[in-house]
Amino acid sequence: MNVQSRPQPLGGAIFTRPVQALAVFAGIAGLLIIWRFIVGLGASTALNDGYPWGLWIAFDVVTGTALSCGGYAVALLVYILNRGKYHPLIRPALVTSAFGYTIAGLSVMIDIGRPWIAYKLPFFWDWNLNSVLLEVALCIMSYTVVLWLELSPAFLEAARTSTYSLFRRVGDIGLPVANKSLLWLVALGMLLPTMHQSALGSLMLLSGPRLHPLWNTSMLPLLFLLSCIAMGFGAVVMEGALSSKFLGRKSETDMLAGLGFAMLPVLGLYLGIRLIDLGVRGQFGALFAFDHYSVMSLIELALFVTAGVLLATDRRRRDAGNLFRAAMLLVLAGALYRFDVYLVAFQPGPNWSYFPSITEILVTSGLVAGEIAGYIVLIKLFPIMTGEPQAAAAGPGGETLWLASR
Amino acid sequence: MRAPLVASSRVVETIDERLMRCGISRRAFLKFCSSLMIAAPFGLAITNMKTPEAVAQALGKVIRPPVIWLEFQDCTGCTETLLRTSHPGVDDLILNIISLEYHETLMAGSGAQAEERLAQAMHDYAGKYVCVVEGSIPTRDKGVYMKSAGRPGMEVLADVAGKAAAVIAIGSCASWGGIPSADPNPTGAVGVADLLPHKTIVNIPGCPPNPYTLLGVVLQFADSGTLPELDEERRPKFAFDRHIHDQCPRRAHFDAGQFVKQYGDHGHREGWCLYEMGCKGPETYAGCSTRHFNEIPDVWPIGIGAPCVGCTEKSIAFRVPMYQTVKIHEATPPDTYAPIYAPQGNISPVAAGVAGLIGGALIGAGFMASRKLGSADGAESESKPKKE
């Protein structure tokens, strides 16, 4: 058992150079967002009536939330399958998830054309219960709240050691309440993603007649759910490895290798259902037609299969570099699958084309940069990370661990 | 309907009485009425009638309205335009239909005799006569730039128009100032409505206007004592409710995108649209597209290949350069069609480049990081016993 089994703030300087750089990117995104609201979507994005949904939906919302399913995936492992040893991964995963979903919510607010009407969303008497998008919106909104609430013990623990007596009092009163309700919140935090991640697949069922047959299947909700779990694990592995390496923590290869093992059944189910579905619907011909649809599908499948191959043996899973690459491939595969369903498979007509504008790209990058910066700041200020710090500020090869210094 | 000159009676008489006194046959009068039906402007109450007899009957009862015609800073073009009518001819008009009491160009007398005539007419027909005003009125320096019988135009206008039953401002000059009011407007020329805003005024702008518009207004007033419906600029709607562009005979060329590029070019010879030559038709309200001048078809600016200069419009005529194109309000479809699938949406190569760079950088960084992880942990794991 490690000496330090309780989460601790990392401490250290907050506004390191990397955080500053990320903040600049985020600031640029902020300015562009203001500009988008001044000039309208037509002038700031490349969206058009053929492709009304573009980068901000396909990446920020659909892929971004899938990447933020780390909290969901690890929670399933820890609380349902009862693998307690992965418990230290929960809080960092929750931070990524909380930021990811908050960014997704923000992206929705800047993507929709009439955000001031959104105040009517809680008006249940106006709900169209047949609308999948309503379910997605309500679930994502609630899940974002749940995620931050699930993190509240971390904030309350920090509050208890604050220099301000008010914060100490809030911490003392709040922490037991938070801990007591945690179980019910966590259960909710597993129900909600199940609902909305599959719904993100169901969303595109409505475009059915205009979806290319390689992706147009009733299995979309299930495929989205499975791939999001895989992506969640992938994201946790990547972020865990990076945090260890660059923030001077002891590496958690043991736990991460276990996650690698957990990805395999999910991956297997996903590939199985995808291929059987293609076969049942007679689409193998289309799969090997080698037009751009076929090529994208094949790349998707290749990425998934390669990730699976890289994770196949215990030895490979314990090779931290290989594990990281496998996780990256899995994340790319899931992201590509989502981009394919939302942008490639979607065929509004032979005359329409779309590629995100500079503004869209910079806003997305800036939001992600802000998210990463927020993650770093939070883990330094609050008890999120568990595990031993590295003995020295120098890495094994002698290189400076520059994120931890200054 | 030629008649010998017979002195006007001092008492206002009906047209029937006048015709009888002059010995004009009923047949001639009916001929006149039928030509009136053909040529008279649309919107005139009389032209709703079905037969010349009906017109003759209505017209016959009309009391010849006395008309006093004033001229200020004018070129007499509006009087000239009136002379170029034959349905009715100006002689019929001034001798038998209306009672033209005073007109500096057309009357026989001059000097003190003319002034005495004016004073007399104003006295006899006070409150009953129609005052037609031609030309703008100078207002700068107490209006000394135009005087009639020693009195400034402003004073004459106030006096004569003041006692009139109705005022008709004929021509752009009288309507809003016309040519004399062009920059820098040294005399302070204005239209009648600027000086007498509360008087009932009918503006008939144009340089010159089509005489049938005047005839229509006068005859309606004579017939029923009413004036036709006017727009916000006091112009009769029956002549000024549409742009030249809306009824232009060359509209099909506009819709087909066939424009004259240079005077004398192939398009000009073919009679193509003059929009690109600066035609002000789309912004000019007037009836010229349907009612041409001199009673000869195509005798109007666009008809002879000269773009409309917007002579009726205060904001355009003598202000906007002739060659400057105007905006199209109320655009309508052209002669061409949208294809079933029109290419839409553009891909910015810069954005594609940036996306490629960012994506490549991230994936590259990921692989680099993975290599670092591999080497570091490879060293570590060899020194530790394998767990689990």
Place this chain on the structure above:
Amino acid sequence: MGISRRSALKAMAAATATIVATTLSAHETQAAAVVPLPDAVGMLYDATRCVGCKACMVACNEANDVTPDTSASGGLWDMPVDLNEHAKNIIKLYRDSGTGAQSYVKRQCMHCLDPACVNACMLGAMQKGEKGIVSYNPDFCVGCRYCEMGCPFNVPKFEWSKAIPKVVKCELCRHRIAKGLEPACCEVCPVGAVIYGKRADLLADAHQRLAQNPGRYVPKVYGEHEVGGTQVLYLAHVEFEKLGLPAYGDEPVPSRVRAIQGGIYKGFVAPVALYGLLAAVMLRNREKSDSAKTEKGQP
């Protein structure tokens, strides 16, 4: 230890099987035939009668207070290349340079019997209302554009150029119909190429034309069954796909979504049950781990 790995895997497999079975069965369910409202109204457009005068485009702009689209013409003409925020109605021309075959086609909202846009809209801004007309109410629109993603005919368009945008589409001139008038396009058409009436009557009229003029038309009324049926019907003498009207099946667009959403979320039973299951498992796991700790004497 809690649940053994084996039983956990079994549970996962069972859950997946259930989900797969539900979705597969939803997929295979025959879509029930959509029944139009008894007073459903619509339009019948006969491409063989249309002369391409575009009076319907001008009348539509006027009746709906839409500024013409002069962007492609440099300000000269109302020249949209497709339906867009300045065009609720458009005449397009199909021309085959090879065979010389050509046809005009009028495009606007099809007022489907089971519209995808109505199913999509979160707060019900898109509604299928009186007489089956699909209407739009901006007061409930957040501008998410899911209706655009769903419509199989690419009808709803968005005001991209505005900072305060709305969705734009033909609403069958319901403000005129409320006053007893016809849609502006039908009223102004000089040759009766597009006419207004009850869907049932128009369908009968269309079939009569097909029967009486067999050589003149492609023998099909487009919109009778496509995507469950639409209230705007088409007759033409070239294949409908060439006119931009795709060969859709009879299944209404929202049927799969409704089957899955309705199937899984009926009465909200499944989510509540799943929540209960998750909480129960967690409680049991916690009990087990607490008792294990007490055995070992740990706090």
